Amino acid sequence: MQNGNLNTIWDILGTVPDPEIPVISVVELGVIRNVEFIENEYVISVTPTYSGCPAVKTFQDDIKTQLKANNINNFKIKIVYKPAWTTNWMTKKTKKKLKEYGISPPEDIAQCPQCNSTNIELISEFGATACKSLYKCSDCLEPFEHFKCI
Numbered sequence: 315m316q317n318g319n320l321n322t323i324w325d326i327l328g329t330v331p332d333p334e335i336p337v338i339s340v341v342e343l344g345v346i347r348n349v350e351f352i353e354n355e356y357v358i359s360v361t362p363t364y365s366g367c368p369a370v371k372t373f374q375d376d377i378k379t380q381l382k383a384n385n386i387n388n389f390k391i392k393i394v395y396k397p398a399w400t401t402n403w404m405t406k407k408t409k410k411k412l413k414e415y416g417i418s419p420p421e422d423i424a425q426c427p428q429c430n431s432t433n434i435e436l437i438s439e440f441g442a443t444a445c446k447s448l449y450k451c452s453d454c455l456e457p458f459e460h461f462k463c464i
């Protein structure tokens with residue numbers, strides 16, 4: 315399949331999970347900026363999320379692996395830093411998935427994903443990764459991660 319079918323590439327990319335949040339794909343995360351077919355090669359423009367986030371390397375590798383698994387070998391990944399990625403690039407649907415996964419989505423106000431309480435306490439600015447902070451709900455007492463808004 316070397317005929318420049320961009321939809322196929324988007325479909326494949328849609329099966330590559332975010333390395334940190336397996337329920338959402340790299341497409342849903344909003345890091346895939348563009349897919350073009352230039353001189354017999356797919357050029358996939360990727361904008362990293364948080365600079366220095368270790369996941370950036372991981373999802374590039376995952377994208378390569380997934381494309382090759384689908385017999386796509388004529389591609390290159392172009393890293394695009396501007397405009398910078400923002401949590402606004404996540405769709406409502408993606409945010410809903412995050413919440414169902416137990417992560418408070420990037421909204422202005424952090425909210426307990428279990429009971430929707432805003433009566434919460436910041437435990438740490440940094441959760442498992444720098445992209446998230448750790449909270450504890452004062453109502454249901456469950457700790458949860460909040461995806462930081464940037």
Ligand SMILES: [Zn+2]
Nearest residue numbers: 426429451454
């Ligand atoms: Zn709660």
